[in-house]
Amino acid sequence: xxxxxKCCKDVSRRSVLVGAGALAAGTALxxxxxxxxxxxxxxxxxxxxxxxxxxxDPVKTAEICYDEWYRVFCGGAVINSVxxxxxxKVGEPYTSFPSDSFTFLEGGQxxxxxxxxxxAGANIVANLIIGPxxxxxxxGHHISADIMQWYSEANMPVFQPINPRVDPAKIVKTTSQxxxxxxxxxxxxxxxxxxxxSAERKDRCARVAASTAYRLVELLNAxxxxxxxxxxxxSAASDFGITGQFNCxxxxxxxxxxxxxxx
Amino acid sequence: xxxxxKCCKDVSRRSVLVGAGALAAGTALxxxxxxxxxxxxxxxxxxxxxxxxxxxDPVKTAEICYDEWYRVFCGGAVINSVxxxxxxKVGEPYTSFPSDSFTFLEGGQxxxxxxxxxxAGANIVANLIIGPxxxxxxxGHHISADIMQWYSEANMPVFQPINPRVDPAKIVKTTSQxxxxxxxxxxxxxxxxxxxxSAERKDRCARVAASTAYRLVELLNAxxxxxxxxxxxxSAASDFGITGQFNCxxxxxxxxxxxxxxx
Numbered sequence: 001x002x003x004x005x006k007c008c009k010d011v012s013r014r015s016v017l018v019g020a021g022a023l024a025a026g027t028a029l030x031x032x033x034x035x036x037x038x039x040x041x042x043x044x045x046x047x048x049x050x051x052x053x054x055x056x057d058p059v060k061t062a063e064i065c066y067d068e069w070y071r072v073f074c075g076g077a078v079i080n081s082v083x084x085x086x087x088x089k090v091g092e093p094y095t096s097f098p099s100d101s102f103t104f105l106e107g108g109q110x111x112x113x114x115x116x117x118x119x120a121g122a123n124i125v126a127n128l129i130i131g132p133x134x135x136x137x138x139x140g141h142h143i144s145a146d147i148m149q150w151y152s153e154a155n156m157p158v159f160q161p162i163n164p165r166v167d168p169a170k171i172v173k174t175t176s177q178x179x180x181x182x183x184x185x186x187x188x189x190x191x192x193x194x195x196x197x198s199a200e201r202k203d204r205c206a207r208v209a210a211s212t213a214y215r216l217v218e219l220l221n222a223x224x225x226x227x228x229x230x231x232x233x234x235s236a237a238s239d240f241g242i243t244g245q246f247n248c249x250x251x252x253x254x255x256x257x258x259x260x261x262x263x
Numbered sequence: 264x265x266x267x268x269k270c271c272k273d274v275s276r277r278s279v280l281v282g283a284g285a286l287a288a289g290t291a292l293x294x295x296x297x298x299x300x301x302x303x304x305x306x307x308x309x310x311x312x313x314x315x316x317x318x319x320d321p322v323k324t325a326e327i328c329y330d331e332w333y334r335v336f337c338g339g340a341v342i343n344s345v346x347x348x349x350x351x352k353v354g355e356p357y358t359s360f361p362s363d364s365f366t367f368l369e370g371g372q373x374x375x376x377x378x379x380x381x382x383a384g385a386n387i388v389a390n391l392i393i394g395p396x397x398x399x400x401x402x403g404h405h406i407s408a409d410i411m412q413w414y415s416e417a418n419m420p421v422f423q424p425i426n427p428r429v430d431p432a433k434i435v436k437t438t439s440q441x442x443x444x445x446x447x448x449x450x451x452x453x454x455x456x457x458x459x460x461s462a463e464r465k466d467r468c469a470r471v472a473a474s475t476a477y478r479l480v481e482l483l484n485a486x487x488x489x490x491x492x493x494x495x496x497x498s499a500a501s502d503f504g505i506t507g508q509f510n511c512x513x514x515x516x517x518x519x520x521x522x523x524x525x526x
Contacts, residue, residue, distance in 0.1 A: 044346075044350065044357075044358055044359065044360065044361060044362065044363075045358055045359060046359050046360070046361040047361050047362070047363050047364075071397070072395070072397065076395070083307075087307065093359065093361070094307075095307055095308055096307065096308060096309050096356065096359040096360075097307065097309070097359075097360075097361075098307060098309045098310050098356070098360075098391060099307065099310070100307075100310050100394075100395050100397065100398065101310075101387070101390045101391045101394065101395055101403075102387075102390070102395075103390070103395035103396065103397055104386055104389075104390045104395060104396075104403065104404055104407050107500065107506040108378075108506050108507075109378060109382075109383070109386055109407060109411065109442075110386070110404050110407045110408050110411075111408075111498060111499055111500050111506050112378075112408070112411050112442060112499065112506065112507070112508060113499060113505070113506035113507035113508065114377055114378035114383075114411075114442055114443060115371075115372060115375075115377035115378050119372075120372070120377075123367055123372055123373070124364070124365075126367075127364045127365070127366070127367045128361060128364045131363075131364065132335070132339070132363050132364055132365075132366035132367060133366065133367075134334070134335065134363065134366055135363065140364075140367065141367055141373050144367050144372060144373045145373050145374075145375070148372065148373075148375050148377075179372075179375060179377055180377060181506050182505065182506055182507045182508075185505060185506060186505055186520070186522075189505065189522055189523055190520065190523070192523070193523045193525055194523050194525050194526065195504060195522065195523050195524050195525055195526045196500055196504055196505055196506070196522065197526045198525065198526040199526070235374060236374055236375065236376060237370065237374050237459055241458060241459055242376070242445065242448060242449055242452065242459055243370040243371050243374050243375065243376035243444050243445055243448060243459070244371075244375065244376035244445045245375060245376065245445075251514060257449070257453065259449075259452055259458065259459065260452055260453070260455070260456045260457050260458050261458050262456055262457050262458055262461065263457065263458045263460045263461040263462075
């Protein structure tokens with residue numbers, strides 16, 4: 001089966017894998033793990049995982065995130081919506097983590113349109129708390145993949161704040177099929193017919209951040225309870241021979257390159 | 264001038280701007296700054312900037328980064344190549360920063376091919392040390408944009424380690440024209456004719472990380488000396504009406520969408 005056929009068959013293949021998420025995710029990690037020569041982490045004083053975690057309220061977290069967007073934008077808002085609460089409930093090491101440094105995640109990293117700051121921020125939080133896969137648990141790695149796939153497939157924004165700054169009727173919903181800011185914002189702007197500078201676009205992004213914070217806390221709470229099961233169900237490296245998304249043809253059209261197989 | 268014309272004229276426009284980097288960068292930041300309702304950061308105990316910094320040796324940093332890639336991959340390697348040295352030379356707050364949590368930046372965030380971990384890691388370091396733009400200095404924001412543009416335009420990998428794990432003659436050089444992992448790795452694989460799993464691809468990525476750490480330290484040293492001048496010379500938000508890169512037509516071809524202007 002060549003690369004193009006693989007991508008064409010992607011939807012049906014993924015349908016087959018629904019419900020087998022943990023197995024698929026395990027396979028993906030085994031592939032990446034093959035690159036790893038050592039399992040030993042080096043050890044600064046906060047590099048002992050997991051960090052202490054107490055379950056948070058997803059709605060409260062999303063409301064904090066929505067407000068924080070207007071101060072530190074998407075990535076900083078997702079990070080601080082969790083870290084600020086854990087500073088109060090737990091203290092260190094959250095007190096020493098400089099959340100506001102991550103304001104630069106805005107606009108897909110200082111406006112470059114790469115990964116949306118919302119999943120980028122969620123990935124940071126999951127791996128801060130659970131730790132990197134090299135320290136023993138694959139769950140932070142899995143939650144990152146879960147978040148990016150969920151973000152790509154969700155009809156965004158999912159969350160609606162109690163006191164919205166913009167009339168919810170003016171915020172259309174779109175599905176990005178990508179965790180990239182440029183794609184996510186671009187599809188929304190096209191559907192809404194509104195500019196990047198519009199109040200609606202800004203509030204849409206604040207709600208996307210809040211939606212992501214909500215989902216992140218659901219996953220962290222399940223992890224804390226021991227009930228977490230990965231839901232991500234593909235590995236681009238294993239399935240397509242290159243890092244990437246699940247939907248090759250959305251960018252490549254009918255001309256999906258075949259990656260070299262020589263090693 | 265419509266969007267497509269803007270993109271077609273991009274090279275000449277950028278040529279005009281060479282040497283006017285500080286002015287262009289200032290303009291870009293003013294645009295983003297217009298979204299900001301408050302200049303006050305909230306303040307965990309490490310959220311006072313700048314963090315103490317002492318100048319580092321770019322070559323030594325790159326060598327550490329090259330070795331670290333084989334432990335924590337691109338993003339973790341760039342971060343720890345700087346943080347590990349500053350833990351020794353300065354101590355806190357670097358000692359409390361959990362560098363290894365950022366292993367997940369590998370493969371454009373757990374293999375999803377979004378932003379390459381090397382610029383993602385460099386952006387984190389610059390904004391940890393200098394602080395977010397909302398705390399007063401725009402330099403961390405600028406260095407992030409500088410790093411991504413430099414990364415996109417450099418003939419990578421630039422840096423060659425003293426004791427390479429793979430014969431340098433086997434590591435071809437390519438220009439990504441993008442900070443995205445999927446694009447950067449994909450162009451290299453195509454030129455080299457080698458797979459993602461090949462030892463050459465892995466060593467290429469280790470050298471890309473080392474090259475980025477080298478460039479990051481050059482910029483941080485200049486910032487420390489008070490001689491830093493931004494070199495990034497475009498703002499997608501201001502120039503194209505959407506977050507993104509500089510080269511719209513590489514993905515969109517002749518069909519670059521016109522973003523809505525209603526606000």
